Amino acid sequence: MNDKMPLLRTENLHKWYGKIHALRGVNIEVYPGEVLALIGDNGAGKSTFVKIISGVERKTSGKIFWKGKETEILSIEQARNLGIETVYQEQALAPQLTVLQNIFLGRPWTKFGPLKVLDNKKMAKAARRVIDELGLNVQVDQEVRFCSGGEQQGVAVARALLFKAGLVILDEPTRALSATGVERILEFIRGLKKQGIAVIIVSHVFPQIFPVTDRFMILSRGEVIAEKRAEETSSEDLTRIVIEKTV
Numbered sequence: 001m002n003d004k005m006p007l008l009r010t011e012n013l014h015k016w017y018g019k020i021h022a023l024r025g026v027n028i029e030v031y032p033g034e035v036l037a038l039i040g041d042n043g044a045g046k047s048t049f050v051k052i053i054s055g056v057e058r059k060t061s062g063k064i065f066w067k068g069k070e071t072e073i074l075s076i077e078q079a080r081n082l083g084i085e086t087v088y089q090e091q092a093l094a095p096q097l098t099v100l101q102n103i104f105l106g107r108p109w110t111k112f113g114p115l116k117v118l119d120n121k122k123m124a125k126a127a128r129r130v131i132d133e134l135g136l137n138v139q140v141d142q143e144v145r146f147c148s149g150g151e152q153q154g155v156a157v158a159r160a161l162l163f164k165a166g167l168v169i170l171d172e173p174t175r176a177l178s179a180t181g182v183e184r185i186l187e188f189i190r191g192l193k194k195q196g197i198a199v200i201i202v203s204h205v206f207p208q209i210f211p212v213t214d215r216f217m218i219l220s221r222g223e224v225i226a227e228k229r230a231e232e233t234s235s236e237d238l239t240r241i242v243i244e245k246t247v
């Protein structure tokens with residue numbers, strides 16, 4: 001995997017919130033199709049890192065490289081244009097909206113001209129194409145609440161695909177979920193990975209995400225203190241590192 005160019009790489013990333021030094025020289029890279037988990041104690045800096053990459057917060061110093069090119073990420077819109085999608089829990093699928101409305105939620109396509117008329121035909125056609133590509137058995141005008149759990153995850157994957165996400169970021173997606181909900185998130189991640197999309201997942205409950213993770217980075221007080229590939233570690237090992245802060 002390391003002979004490829006990282007999709008995303010940070011170099012000596014620092015973030016200060018006033019007097020709080022939340023990130024202290026973070027170097028993290030993610031490769032295409034890789035699932036990277038960021039784990040660590042409360043306040044370790046995981047969400048701060050994710051917010052900087054998704055354009056919600058600005059870095060104080062350091063460099064961000066996207067596909068090998070140094071890039072400033074100044075807004076959520078810019079992150080999305082690069083191909084960085086962040087799935088926040090509160091932004092998961094809207095059950096009362098249709099498959100089509102969910103896919104284009106927050107960024108519908110409009111017809112050319114000043115009136116911003118929705119281009120429903122074009123959206124439906126594009127949505128149909130990705131849905132068929134994924135082999136999903138859903139109608140674009142079907143309300144999402146009538147889709148099965150697996151189909152709903154499929155719709156979320158379709159959205160990432162349609163907007164050509166290279167990287168999907170999930171911050172604590174399993175926090176409030178039942179066992180079935182967690183399984184759905186894991187299926188969602190597997191779906192992204194199969195499409196060559198990279199995933200950064202932040203989670204406290206790493207035994208849950210262990211089955212889909214390729215690599216773990218352990219943060220403590222704003223620094224990466226350890227890095228482990230899934231095949232060279234275990235949930236017990238990771239728990240010990242997080243608690244004892246030694247490798």
Ligand SMILES: Nc1ncnc2c1ncn2[C@@H]1O[C@H](COP(=O)(O)OP(=O)(O)OP(=O)(O)O)[C@@H](O)[C@H]1O
Binds near residue numbers: 020040045046048049
């Ligand atoms: N908007 C903010 N203003 C001031 N301080 C902040 C802000 N956001 C985060 N911090 C501080 O930065 C540090 C890192 O916080 P962050 O939210 O990144 O941690 P985390 O690893 O995501 O923790 P958790 O596991 O609890 O979600 C903490 O000390 C936190 O209090």
Ligand SMILES: [Mg+2]
Binds near residue numbers: 046047048
């Ligand atoms: Mg957090």
